Amino acid sequence: MIPFLNLHSINLQYQDALLAASKRVIESGWYVMGKELEAFEQQFATYCGTDYCIGVGNGLEALSLIFRSYIEMGEMMCGDEIIVPSNTYIASVLAITQQSLSPIFVEPDITSYNIDPSKIEAKITSRTKAIMVVHLYGQVANMDAIHTIAKKHNLKVIEDSAQAHGAYYHKKRTGSLGDAGGFSFYPGKNLGALGDGGAVTTNNKVLADTLKALRNYGSSTKYEHLYKGTNSRLDEIQAAMLNVKLQYLDHETSKRQEIARYYIQHISNKHIVLPSTQNIHSHVWHLFVIRTPDRNRFMQFLYRHGIETMIHYPTPIHHQKAYREFFHLNLPITEKIHKEVVSLPLNPLLKSREIKHIVDVVNHFIL
Numbered sequence: 001m002i003p004f005l006n007l008h009s010i011n012l013q014y015q016d017a018l019l020a021a022s023k024r025v026i027e028s029g030w031y032v033m034g035k036e037l038e039a040f041e042q043q044f045a046t047y048c049g050t051d052y053c054i055g056v057g058n059g060l061e062a063l064s065l066i067f068r069s070y071i072e073m074g075e076m077m078c079g080d081e082i083i084v085p086s087n088t089y090i091a092s093v094l095a096i097t098q099q100s101l102s103p104i105f106v107e108p109d110i111t112s113y114n115i116d117p118s119k120i121e122a123k124i125t126s127r128t129k130a131i132m133v134v135h136l137y138g139q140v141a142n143m144d145a146i147h148t149i150a151k152k153h154n155l156k157v158i159e160d161s162a163q164a165h166g167a168y169y170h171k172k173r174t175g176s177l178g179d180a181g182g183f184s185f186y187p188g189k190n191l192g193a194l195g196d197g198g199a200v201t202t203n204n205k206v207l208a209d210t211l212k213a214l215r216n217y218g219s220s221t222k223y224e225h226l227y228k229g230t231n232s233r234l235d236e237i238q239a240a241m242l243n244v245k246l247q248y249l250d251h252e253t254s255k256r257q258e259i260a261r262y263y264i265q266h267i268s269n270k271h272i273v274l275p276s277t278q279n280i281h282s283h284v285w286h287l288f289v290i291r292t293p294d295r296n297r298f299m300q301f302l303y304r305h306g307i308e309t310m311i312h313y314p315t316p317i318h319h320q321k322a323y324r325e326f327f328h329l330n331l332p333i334t335e336k337i338h339k340e341v342v343s344l345p346l347n348p349l350l351k352s353r354e355i356k357h358i359v360d361v362v363n364h365f366i367l
Contacts, residue, residue, distance in 0.1 A: 048175035052208035055234030059184020063095030117145035130156035135164035138286035255348035
């Protein structure tokens with residue numbers, strides 16, 4: 001069986017360096033908010049091209065704390081509206097509603113699966129304060145068009161970069177393309193920790209300072225609390241793991257792009273809709289997502305031929321019980337995407353024979 005993702009093998013490549021980093025942390029006697037976190041924040045900020053990086057507990061909290069910081073800074077208030085793509089993972093929307101803000105769903109472009117800029121302005125009201133872009137599956141959204149709209153209406157641009165570590169747009173990386181960017185380091189991400197983790201990147205010092213305090217019980221000076229904060233700190237041990245793995249991220253991304261290019265060039269089945277991208281470097285291929293009208297049959301066919309697949313994501317947010325207040329929404333493009341998408345295996349350790357086998361099986365699928 002070709003697994004969809006084998007984290008054991010991926011991390012085993014760096015076992016010696018990871019063990020050395022673990023030993024360094026253990027022997028330091030300092031396990032929270034220490035030198036490893038400081039080093040990672042500096043390195044990841046440099047990598048993304050931003051002035052600041054703030055390590056937090058996970059990707060959801062990265063996004064949520066961005067909004068909480070803007071509220072504390074007086075730039076947003078409860079009830080304000082945030083534009084968000086309707087076909088994203090639920091974390092994007094949870095980050096909004098956790099701060100008592102209102103998500104306003106906008107349909108995606110059916111070819112890129114990212115938010116469709118042509119549909120944004122119709123959803124903007126006097127309460128709109130930001131556009132959250134989600135670089136879904138690893139492909140950068142159309143930032144030129146989005147920034148034009150944001151500038152016209154004086155809106156913040158928040159990047160959900162949880163799936164797009166290192167992707168380029170006009171020679172700039174994700175995390176530096178808006179007012180702030182949220183990242184996840186969940187183990188399965190392109191840059192994954194060996195546990196949970198997240199970070200916020202920004203060039204805004206006030207935002208960075210506010211967020212640093214909020215993640216640490218609302219305190220920037222011990223026992224002095226400016227805000228009713230939370231505990232969301234990227235642990236030393238996870239920062240150390242990320243310091244190791246960040247060194248190899250671009251190499252792994254190149255391998256992902258190479259495999260994706262092979263898939264696109266060699267999958268020729270008329271029943272399969274391949275992903276579309278304008279520029280291979282604007283996509284880091286966290287996921288290789290195709291569409292087919294009979295998804296269950298397709299997945300069963302691949303499984304019988306030794307290939308594991310996954311669905312990202314089977315149920316749209318406006319059909320989730322947690323958000324039953326949106327059951328009434330009619331979002332046909334989103335619903336079509338969620339009904340048809342299937343993710344094929346794509347990771348840097350796939351062997352040539354496995355890649356060719358996947359292509360061969362996909363091409364032999366018939367409806």
